[in-house]
Amino acid sequence: MSTFLGLPTAPAGVGHLRGSEPFPVAARRALADTQLRRNLAKATSTIRAKRARVVAELPDWEELREAGRAIKAHTLAHLDTYLEQLESQVTARGGTVHWARDAPEANRIVTGLVRSAMATEVVKVKSITTDEIGLNDALAAAGISAVETDLAELIVQLDHDRPSHILVPAIHKNRSEIREIFLREMADVDPGLTDVPAALTQAARQHLRRKFLSAKVGISGANFAVAETGTLCVVESEGNGRMCLTLPDTLITVMGIEKVIPRWADLGVFLQLLPRSATGERMNPYTSMWTGVTPGDGPQDFHLVLLDNGRTAALADPDGRPALSCIRCSACLNVCPVYERVGGHAYGSVYPGPIGAILSPLLTGIEDNASLPYASSLCGACYEACPVKIDIPSILVEQRARHVEATHGRSAEAITMAAAAWAMSDPARFAAAQRGGQLGRLLARHGVIRRLPSPLSGWTAARDAPAPPRETFRQWWRRTGRP
Amino acid sequence: MVAAHGAAMNAREEVLGRIRRAAGNGPAPATGAVPRAYRSRGDLRGSQLLDLLAARLTDYKCSVRRCWPGELASAIAAAILDRGARSIVLPPGLGLPLPDPATTGADLTLVVDDGFSAEHLDRFDGVITTATVAIAETGTIALDGSSGQGRRALTLIPDYHLCVVYEHQIVCLVPEAVAALTPERPLTWISGPSATSDIELDRVEGVHGPRTLEIILVAADGPAHATERGELCQST
Numbered sequence: 001m002s003t004f005l006g007l008p009t010a011p012a013g014v015g016h017l018r019g020s021e022p023f024p025v026a027a028r029r030a031l032a033d034t035q036l037r038r039n040l041a042k043a044t045s046t047i048r049a050k051r052a053r054v055v056a057e058l059p060d061w062e063e064l065r066e067a068g069r070a071i072k073a074h075t076l077a078h079l080d081t082y083l084e085q086l087e088s089q090v091t092a093r094g095g096t097v098h099w100a101r102d103a104p105e106a107n108r109i110v111t112g113l114v115r116s117a118m119a120t121e122v123v124k125v126k127s128i129t130t131d132e133i134g135l136n137d138a139l140a141a142a143g144i145s146a147v148e149t150d151l152a153e154l155i156v157q158l159d160h161d162r163p164s165h166i167l168v169p170a171i172h173k174n175r176s177e178i179r180e181i182f183l184r185e186m187a188d189v190d191p192g193l194t195d196v197p198a199a200l201t202q203a204a205r206q207h208l209r210r211k212f213l214s215a216k217v218g219i220s221g222a223n224f225a226v227a228e229t230g231t232l233c234v235v236e237s238e239g240n241g242r243m244c245l246t247l248p249d250t251l252i253t254v255m256g257i258e259k260v261i262p263r264w265a266d267l268g269v270f271l272q273l274l275p276r277s278a279t280g281e282r283m284n285p286y287t288s289m290w291t292g293v294t295p296g297d298g299p300q301d302f303h304l305v306l307l308d309n310g311r312t313a314a315l316a317d318p319d320g321r322p323a324l325s326c327i328r329c330s331a332c333l334n335v336c337p338v339y340e341r342v343g344g345h346a347y348g349s350v351y352p353g354p355i356g357a358i359l360s361p362l363l364t365g366i367e368d369n370a371s372l373p374y375a376s377s378l379c380g381a382c383y384e385a386c387p388v389k390i391d392i393p394s395i396l397v398e399q400r401a402r403h404v405e406a407t408h409g410r411s412a413e414a415i416t417m418a419a420a421a422w423a424m425s426d427p428a429r430f431a432a433a434q435r436g437g438q439l440g441r442l443l444a445r446h447g448v449i450r451r452l453p454s455p456l457s458g459w460t461a462a463r464d465a466p467a468p469p470r471e472t473f474r475q476w477w478r479r480t481g482r483p
Numbered sequence: 484m485v486a487a488h489g490a491a492m493n494a495r496e497e498v499l500g501r502i503r504r505a506a507g508n509g510p511a512p513a514t515g516a517v518p519r520a521y522r523s524r525g526d527l528r529g530s531q532l533l534d535l536l537a538a539r540l541t542d543y544k545c546s547v548r549r550c551w552p553g554e555l556a557s558a559i560a561a562a563i564l565d566r567g568a569r570s571i572v573l574p575p576g577l578g579l580p581l582p583d584p585a586t587t588g589a590d591l592t593l594v595v596d597d598g599f600s601a602e603h604l605d606r607f608d609g610v611i612t613t614a615t616v617a618i619a620e621t622g623t624i625a626l627d628g629s630s631g632q633g634r635r636a637l638t639l640i641p642d643y644h645l646c647v648v649y650e651h652q653i654v655c656l657v658p659e660a661v662a663a664l665t666p667e668r669p670l671t672w673i674s675g676p677s678a679t680s681d682i683e684l685d686r687v688e689g690v691h692g693p694r695t696l697e698i699i700l701v702a703a704d705g706p707a708h709a710t711e712r713g714e715l716c717q718s719t
């Protein structure tokens with residue numbers, strides 16, 4: 001299936017946007033892992049409660065959400081203008097801007113910059129974008145070791161594992177598992193290390209301190225970049241971000257083109273929406289903002305890499321475009337009943353959960369992540385939690401329709417009609433569809449039936465619903481033939 | 484430039500070209516301004532702001548002391564000595580009344596930053612700075628690298644950060660702080676000591692940044708407050 005206007009998607013064979021197996025297969029295995037489910041349930045319920053508390057404190061939360069949504073929509077409609085403005089402001093303040101069409105090009109640029117700084121080791125502050133493009137692998141191939149410095153990323157890296165959450169990448173591991181990893185993988189660790197979180201945290205501090213103080217090159221992502229002023233912004237908690245952004249001689253920031261925001265004042269909106277939605281704090285411990293190079297303070301060599309890697313293909317999709325508004329807060333993961341049960345690895349992409357289920361197929365093309373739009377019960381909790389009001393369920397349904405259209409050679413409308421008939425032909429299915437609100441979605445938009453109800457999904461096989469349907473939509477479709 | 488200039492130009496033109504094609508396929512850009520109905524100005528004043536800031540700082544595990552301007556010198560001395568900090572690095576233009584090492588009786592050294600290496604900064608026990616703005620609602624102090632605050636490494640590497648905030652520097656809301664700051668300066672917003680929740684979502688204070696953050700809040704002097712002095716100058 002081709003993308004809108006034929007714009008290129010993120011290339012395969014590099015980075016981490018595609019899983020090695022379809023979602024239902026990975027999900028079924030995850031569901032069997034009771035330790036994983038316990039860890040996830042504890043973590044997501046804690047973070048949901050924290051978020052709810054600090055969101056309720058603000059009388060203008062809905063106004064902030066609406067402003068956030070509108071700023072992002074406006075930016076995406078004028079993305080070329082704002083990126084050019086950002087480029088000229090960063091350049092005027094002593095930074096260098098690079099453009100990368102895709103992951104291999106971005107990796108080449110960064111590797112070349114590290115080489116010319118004569119460094120064989122770089123310190124990294126957590127950046128999903130660099131994980132998306134597989135930067136660490138590319139650096140390793142060039143003989144450069146990348147040290148992840150965020151505690152959770154360090155845990156994942158030491159265990160040769162993959163992150164499973166946007167914000168808490170080691171959310172799938174509990175304290176005793178983490179202790180074992182440290183004892184096994186940290187050469188300098190105290191053999192008497194306990195599994196108390198404070199003790200584990202201090203072990204990480206000691207392990208990384210020398211690396212920070214001697215680092216020549218730091219690599220970061222960006223949460224926001226202000227076009228008007230050329231200011232980059234990174235929010236974090238541990239101080240590892242400040243270390244990477246401040247101490248090295250050279251700083252390389254890799255940023256998706258959708259992270260630009262127009263005005264300095266816009267930060268007043270996003271620096272309220274993000275921390276409250278993300279960690280459930282009024283404000284995260286540290287926020288760093290820098291504009292180009294400041295003589296006598298911080299890196300004197302600053303490079304900004306602007307990355308496409310399928311983002312323009314997503315931009316060209318009129319239904320999928322709002323997914324590019326995402327500020328990576330992870331609130332949608334924490335409220336998602338599917339994510340809570342299967343965890344992040346089942347999604348096979350660095351972007352898990354509800355946002356991943358729409359963003360990954362938008363970036364790679366639906367054919368490479370065909371099962372992800374089914375990784376949802378369409379309950380709508382993600383939409384309500386999203387600080388920039390991305391209507392994830394509607395985008396999921398559009399993508400399902402498009403996938404079915406492509407693979408079955410039928411119009412989405414015909415398939416949807418059939419799906420609706422299927423849902424309504426069985427009292428139990430009908431009740432379930434009604435409960436989940438899918439019938440409303442099914443019938444709502446433009447007076448045209450375009451929605452596919454959830455039970456037809458590949459996810460059906462894996463979900464632990466009390467009464468599994470006797471027959472999936474696909475089986476029914478095969479048996480009854482074409483309407 | 485590392486990438487060949489021609490290749491770099493091509494990538495730039497190509498990405499911008501893709502964006503222009505893609506944008507035409509989207510919904511027509513909404514006319515009209517972004518709705519900014521959120522609060523842009525808080526309604527708390529004076530001591531209400533001080534109280535809220537103190538409460539929010541304490542909530543995120545900052546140590547907070549409050550005093551009047553005339554008591555600042557003794558408050559700073561008490562903070563350092565209570566903490567057991569003996570070697571303190573200072574930004575180039577702190578402009579605060581500091582204890583005289585000769586008279587404190589303690590083995591105290593105060594050294595002005597001289598562009599020390601990161602390893603050298605790591606040998607100091609603490610740092611004293613001012614702030615540019617503080618946000619009451621979120622318990623945040625913002626530093627902008629001006630002479631009372633110094634370069635960013637100064638407040639990052641030493642394990643103890645003592646920061647003095649004056650009442651007139653406090654705003655209520657995040658948008659007010661954004662408006663008050665200069666984006667071209669290197670900015671650091673600090674809300675409590677460094678922390679992580681990466682292990683089972685349990686919050687642990689003190690990771691890579693200073694493990695202790697202590698704030699001295701200096702109330703604006705005024706006759707109306709004169710009788711409250713003794714009560715206000717307390718450590719929490």
Ligand code: SF4
Pocket residue numbers: 277325326327328329330331332333355382385386387388389390
């Ligand atoms: S889609 Fe919304 S809720 Fe999910 S991570 Fe992005 S901004 Fe947060």
